[in-house]
Amino acid sequence: MKPERSILPQHTITYVFLTLLGLFVVFPMLIAVSQSFMTNQEVNRWPPQIIPTEPTLASINAVLTQQDLRLDLWLRNSLIAATGYTAAVLLLCAPAAFAFARLRFPGNNLLFGFLLITIMIPSQVTLIPNYLLMRDLQWLDTFNALVFPGAANVFGVFLLRQFFIQVPTDLEEAAVLDGAGYFGRFWHVILPLSRNALTALGIFVFLFHYNDLFWPFIVTNSLETRTLPVGLAILNSSYAGQYRPMVLSGAVLSSIPILIVYIIFQRQIIQGITLTGMGGR
């Protein structure tokens, strides 16, 4: 049984600590939001201004209307690419994980062991050859380059296999008696019972891809095909010197969608990340 939650004096230190840590977390974000409403002169002032004296939407407007900045397109690209990537990972990994978890075939353990070993190979070693392949396929600047090269996610297979193994076999046996084939067992028994695991992996790979910088940076090169993290890097290099509030506005605006999703689905996101981070244990 859990002890009752309380705000007793014995927890004073805990509260003080959590409040300080909370401030450490929140303060940078609040400063960024607050200074997004400032003018250039107001930001470049000592002592630094915490609250805008005359709030203005000028820099937010500027970041949304500059010809060389396309926050709207970058957000759209990031969402499409991350969604496509997540779908590709789930579609490739789930069937493979089912085969490893449930089917007997020669080389099952050997192949799975080989895949596990390749987890040790960091993705950076594949960057140059895959980049050249994208170029030769003329996939540079397309969603294909953002979605497919990382889709064979070995960790995803490993994680889903862990979950599929835990599904009781009698449910599948019942399905087989009802005439289900291998695909029926996978589609009608295993997948519905592993919805939590699939959601968790989905959230994890979505967030990873949504925030990825290196690969999208090298495989996109026109204004319209960049993703949000890449766009922010460009915004920073072009405007940080002279128009700081614009840069901060860009950082703030680009973070709003994911934060709204977080506020709505906080429980699922926290659980999904914990579950995936623990490797399904």
Place this chain on the structure above:
Amino acid sequence: MSANPRARLTKSTRFTISLKTREMLAAYAFLAPFMAFFLVFVVRAVVEAVRMSFYDWHILRPSRPYIGIENYLELVNDDVWWIALQNTIVFTALTVIGTTIVALAAAVAVTRPIRGQNFFRVLLYTPGLLSVGAVGLVWVWLLNTQFGIVNYGLSFVGMRPVNWLGDPGLVIPSLSLTSIWWGFGFPMLIFIAGLQGIPEQLYEAARIDGGGSADLFWYITLPLLRPTILFVTVTGVIAHFQVFGQPFIMTNGGPGRSSYSVIFYLYQIAWTAFRMGYGAAVAVCIAVIMAALTSVQFLVLSRRIEY
């Protein structure tokens, strides 16, 4: 969905193929899409990277002569590589230690039986959702020498302005601080899960024996969390060793080369100097170092501890 006599019939007529063979064929069919992608984008790419590392492969030059281990010899004598490696090691050590301590403290505090547990958990994870782009843009400004909030705060305790990102000795710790802010949420969640796995009776028993909070932490929490701490630190080492976005956005590797990381250097070689062969050699070396780190992880983690 119920038993369909026709399906049974077709099944029995097909019984010329044994059940075993059918299961095997089904397994290969389930594996085929994944394996196709895996072979092209992982196996082929790794083999190709190793092969390329033995060639003088410049993206703009048509001739790509085989040069043996020349790239690797160049790497051994490449000062920038060693600077980048040293920076990466220092960054990784600082970030992993800092992240682990902050995450553990946060997890312990958040799992106390207090009101607002969930609020703090959700709040403290927030930076982890932001992209490195947003984090970098904001922290560059916070750490600004002239107008930054950090220096403003320090001026109250009488400190003179510090050039956080422009001082060769401070730039890596500054990037580390940013990364701790950004990244402590994930290990915090792992620690929370680990802490919730510790039976409450252990604490009760220790309290009856007269143990204070500090005793409980040192003699129960820490030893029982050992596997989780190992997991967090070793996965942290692997993650932070690959640091790229922070130096790329916040310092562009500077001042000088003081914040070059190995991945940043790989980027420079392959995508600004277009030396794909040499870049492949750098990538292979990074891979070998990280594979060594991961092997340590497997060795350490496979030692299961039972209490």
